[in-house]
Amino acid sequence: MPATDLTLLLSAAQAAGDVAMRHFKTDPQVWDKADDQGPVTEADFAVNALLADRLRSARPAYGWLSEESPDDGARLGTQRQFVVDPIDGTRAFIAHSLDWAIALAVIEDRRVIAGVVTLPARGLTYAAAYGQGATLNGQLLCVTQTRDPATAQVLTTRPNLAARHWQGGAPPAFATAFRSSLAYRMCLVAEGRYDAMLTLRPSWEWDIAAGALIVTEAGGHATDRTGADLLFNAAHPQVNGVIAGGGVHPALRAALS
The missing domain is CATH 3.40.190.80 (D-Maltodextrin-Binding Protein; domain 2)
Known part of the structure; x- marks a missing residue:
């Protein structure tokens, strides 16, 4: 069920944040991706490895899509999929900005049913499961009603x-x-x-x-x-x-x- 998947994502996000913070502000090694896709660091790879181990071992039937993993298309034949960005905002991470995130989602029938976005350097964790509302550090969230x-x-x-x-x-x-x-x-x-x-x-x-x-x-x-x-x-x-x-x-x- 989505709530169970959300619990898994929250646990994995916490562990991934700990790994990322060990690299943050330590000037990790950086490479440039092909086709002008931006930089990637050893922290991105370390977080990706942890998430792949934690999530895929817990849900071996789920497909896998990550920015830092080769996509072999096997996910297209699965009922549910993990969609992962180990570090969203790698340039910010390299620049020692606090505004980078780890983003994790579970997809079913092409829709998101569970999602977590954590900003370890800011101590923020946003989370949602389908039909259950969205939270920031456990407190319910609501968008604005500005119309103009x-x-x-x-x-x-x-x-x-x-x-x-x-x-x-x-x-x-x-x-x-x-x-x-x-x-x-x-x-x-x-x-x-x-x-x-x-x-x-x-x-x-x-x-x-x-x-x-x-x-x-x-x-x-x-x-x-x-x-x-x-x-x-x-x-x-x-x-x-x-x-x-x-x-x-x-x-x-x-x-x-």
Whole structure:
């Protein structure tokens, strides 16, 4: 059941956070991924190894998708899957910023049924199971009900504000902010600290799966850039951008071209 999976994810996230913190601010070895996919550190690999051992040994029938593991496609034939980002926000981790996260999710029938996003350096753990609400360190979360994009606070990046993306050639005059981790951005929306987040680039499943459930269980919406439902465990594990928000989500979607 989802609650059992959530308990497993929480336990694994705690252990993974301990491993990551042993590497944090120690300047671990860094490599550049192929195809301009960004940096990866020995901490990413160490966390990935721990999670693979903990989660796959506990649920050997579940498929596996991780940013730091080769994807052989075997997950496509399984009923449930783990979707894992060992360190979301590796650049922040390297820069000694606190804004990196570990994101874990369980998928069933292409939907997220359990998710955890933990920020060990901040002492924050966001969690949700389908139909059971979302929490931060055990306290229930709720999105904001702001409806006017012009008065909203939105987590996004400058390229998403380009005229070509918006009806009328310009975005609404919302205030913007940034965090390195996509998973953390989604959780901040679930927490009600920001009204929405959006990214218009193709987004990897491991960055957004856990956060998508946390937002929706906090009463919000998480869709692709067209407003379509987010579906996971795709053969090519990317979605067409992400809009996550509370009351402002429909208006933000309508404002996009």
